[in-house]
Amino acid sequence: MYSFDYARAKNAKDAAKLLAKKEAKVVAGGMTLLPTMKQRLAKPSLLVDLAASKDLKGIKKAAKALTIGAMTTHAEVAHSSVVKGACAALAALAEGIGDPQVRNRGTIGGSIANNDPAADYPAACLALGATIVTTQRKIPADKFFKGMFETALKRNELVTAIQFPMAEKAAYIKFPNPASRYAIVGVFVAKFKDEVRVAVTGAGPGVFRVPAWEEALAKKWSADAIAAGAVKAADMNSDIHATAEYRAHLCAVMAKRAVAAAK
Amino acid sequence: MASVTITVNGQKRTADVEPRTLLVQLLRENHGLTGTHVGCDTSQCGACVIHVNGKSVKACTMLAVQADGASVTTIEGLADGATLHPMQEAFRDNHGLQCGFCTPGMVMSAVDLVQHNADPSEQEIRDWLEGNICRCTGYHNIVKSVKAGAAAMRKTKTKKK
Numbered sequence A: 001m002y003s004f005d006y007a008r009a010k011n012a013k014d015a016a017k018l019l020a021k022k023e024a025k026v027v028a029g030g031m032t033l034l035p036t037m038k039q040r041l042a043k044p045s046l047l048v049d050l051a052a053s054k055d056l057k058g059i060k061k062a063a064k065a066l067t068i069g070a071m072t073t074h075a076e077v078a079h080s081s082v083v084k085g086a087c088a089a090l091a092a093l094a095e096g097i098g099d100p101q102v103r104n105r106g107t108i109g110g111s112i113a114n115n116d117p118a119a120d121y122p123a124a125c126l127a128l129g130a131t132i133v134t135t136q137r138k139i140p141a142d143k144f145f146k147g148m149f150e151t152a153l154k155r156n157e158l159v160t161a162i163q164f165p166m167a168e169k170a171a172y173i174k175f176p177n178p179a180s181r182y183a184i185v186g187v188f189v190a191k192f193k194d195e196v197r198v199a200v201t202g203a204g205p206g207v208f209r210v211p212a213w214e215e216a217l218a219k220k221w222s223a224d225a226i227a228a229g230a231v232k233a234a235d236m237n238s239d240i241h242a243t244a245e246y247r248a249h250l251c252a253v254m255a256k257r258a259v260a261a262a263k
Numbered sequence B: 001m002a003s004v005t006i007t008v009n010g011q012k013r014t015a016d017v018e019p020r021t022l023l024v025q026l027l028r029e030n031h032g033l034t035g036t037h038v039g040c041d042t043s044q045c046g047a048c049v050i051h052v053n054g055k056s057v058k059a060c061t062m063l064a065v066q067a068d069g070a071s072v073t074t075i076e077g078l079a080d081g082a083t084l085h086p087m088q089e090a091f092r093d094n095h096g097l098q099c100g101f102c103t104p105g106m107v108m109s110a111v112d113l114v115q116h117n118a119d120p121s122e123q124e125i126r127d128w129l130e131g132n133i134c135r136c137t138g139y140h141n142i143v144k145s146v147k148a149g150a151a152a153m154r155k156t157k158t159k160k161k
Helices: A012-018 A033-038 A074-079 A081-086 A088-095 A100-105 A108-114 A121-127 A211-219 A244-261 B023-030 B086-093 B103-116 B122-131 B139-160
Strands: A005-008 A024-027 A046-049 A059-061 A065-069 A131-134 A138-140 A159-165 A169-176 A183-191 A196-201 B002-008 B011-017 B049-052 B055-058 B071-073
Touching (some): A012 A046, A024 A033, A065 A081, A074 A081, A074 A100, A100 B122, A121 A159, A121 A183, A169 A244, A183 A244, A196 A211, B002 B023, B049 B103, B086 B103, B103 B122, B103 B139, B122 B139
Parallel strands (some): A005 A046, A024 A046
Antiparallel strands (some): A059 A065, A065 A159, A169 A183, B049 B071
């Protein structure tokens, strides 16, 4: 690891101020950033730790939305009775990330700000039509994720919370890489009163929606409504874990399973 | 340099370290607690699992400075003097180790599991040990050990009551 300075932010505002320093970087759980720094792929001059920023933690449920603070860990989301009651699919998704020790440190804000193309949370945010609350504004999930490791966040802008609207039914099913538990393909389906949203992670260069399946499922909420071919192999990733053709096939299979599992 | 104070196994200890020092390095190199192992150094293998404020974490993927002010338990802190922790005893009784390199992490991870699931099923144990790799592939006896260790921990708990 290259050497760096370290500071603990007292709150989100303090963190944004500290981030003004050139080449400063923010660390949430550090489950991606620290391994990246070890490989010398990242070289921050200052590491701003958010762990002490209490204003970034917590889970709250209101009538229309479930709000999760950016520094809430995967384990906290997975075990929260509030999350389980409001959106069981989200709690189950959190329980499937990495391993128990990663879930004890990794955070929802860190995951979506990093926007790993195989991460799980971006699929939930996109399918549930979440709103990403930052230190500067509110960004709809549809405009937040910009492709591989890229988001709409500005340099000194921090995710403070994520607001999830309540779905009538939802489920997330993934085909995990057996070693890392990252999604080779993960599909989140969400049925609302007036629309259906389907988001796919792991398969392409970034999380994406599948309008053809959304329309078909809005007409008929059934696994049979998922037609293979709506997701093209040409748009898929291809690597040692799965070919593009296999990923395209898995998208339809995971989508069908998600619809069947949704409650 | 940064001054890092942690309570390790009930004892307050301070060290001056570079911010890039990993928590596992602080424990092993500054505090001489070499029971916590470094296996892969990439947060895959779990040989470095310790408890920070009661929760299991991988000490190779946490900076020492991030632990400043925290309470840390390592494998050295489990036994009560010469009396092994029930989970350690169970690993011995069930031949839950071959070379023993992964054992500190396995035991610390297992103790955390039993903290919130007093009677885990075999499947729950296998799922929980997702982040702990045994290079000798001795998983069968490890799972047996955790099951026995959980039973023994339940017994000690009732006795204490």
